[in-house]
Amino acid sequence: MRLLALNGSPRGPKSNTRFLTDEFLRGFAATPTNQAQTLDLARPSDRDQALAAFWHSEAVLLGFPLYADSMPAMVKEFLEELATRPRPEQRPTLLFLVQSGFPEATHTAPVARYLKRLAGRLGCVCAGVLRRGGIEGIRSKPAWMVRGILQRFRQMGETFGCTGQLDPQTLQKLAGRERYLRFALRLVCWFDRVMFWDRELKANQTYDKRLDAPYACP
Ligand SMILES: Cc1cc2nc3c(=O)[nH]c(=O)nc-3n(C[C@H](O)[C@H](O)[C@H](O)COP(=O)(O)O)c2cc1C
Structure with a gap:
């Protein structure tokens, strides 16, 4: 499978979104025929490349941090621009990753519902929304504190890379407690x-x- 991974964090390559995406892609690469390319939407040249590549990808993973209970403006702007581009018959499968500072899953639930609807409006199949709270600081926490969560993202990547799908129950478990x-x-x-x-x-x-x-x- 060819996967285009888009990092929608304004922090770019040093973001928590990128950190989790990289872990997902480590698992995804366990299937030797899989190929992935990562682009940071915060870089103008990457953004242009992403707009050009999106509709021709087999699968797209769009990840971003929760900002004011929604998405960063640059992600919204990217999606709006994307919707104006000509769409081919064969459209990519979409997968989303939303992570937040607050730990409870209730914070990311509304944007996850929006993303599923968005995939439908774009005429794409949504393979799922990976959600996880309590992520701020993950890059500087001691390894033992983050091992479990990274392992889950890796496993998700491996499953998606193998089957092209993610099980809703596993996604729910990843999101954690609603409140x-x-x-x-x-x-x-x-x-x-x-x-x-x-x-x-x-x-x-x-x-x-x-x-x-x-x-x-x-
Ligand atoms: C402008 C701004 C708005 C934010 N809004 C929320 C929010 O509404 N809810 C939440 O749980 N976290 C919020 N956060 C925290 C981020 O989602 C969190 O720190 C995330 O891990 C940052 O990821 P990144 O490094 O990929 O950008 C906000 C952070 C910023 C900078």
Whole structure:
């Protein structure tokens, strides 16, 4: 299978979206005949290449971070431009990847519904929407904290590369809980803070200033 992977993060190659996409593609490459090309929509030359290649691809994976409960403006702009281009009879299978800062699956649910409808409007089959929350900071978290999630993305890539499909139940599992109980959410946030954010602050010598409010009214 020939897969075109599009990274819709404004952070480009150093983004969390790219990090997860690369892991998916590692699994996808387990089938020796598979070929993948990755383009970063944040780069104007890649964006133009993506617009030219999209309709002629066998499958397209479009990944992006959740921005204000939706997609980054550059992704929306790309989709709008794409819809104006002539479409061939044979259209690519679409697959989406949406990852967010907040951990609960409820945040990515509305945009996932939109993406499935969008695939239909473009006349394409939607193979699924990979969704996962709590991704901010994944590139700098210790390996043991992210091993499980990366393994899942790899497995998804391997399955898609082998069958051209993804099972809705596995996708649901990847997305995780719709909502956490308030206590559980506090625990997750506390754990994340202690294990990651506080360390980042200390590493940047800003931990002591974390409660500063320089613009607060006296
Ligand atoms: C402008 C902006 C808006 C965001 N809006 C949301 C949001 O509505 N919900 C959420 O869970 N995360 C939100 N985030 C967090 C990103 O989805 C998260 O940090 C993601 O992992 C960034 O991925 P990237 O490195 O691929 O860009 C937002 C981040 C930015 C910069």
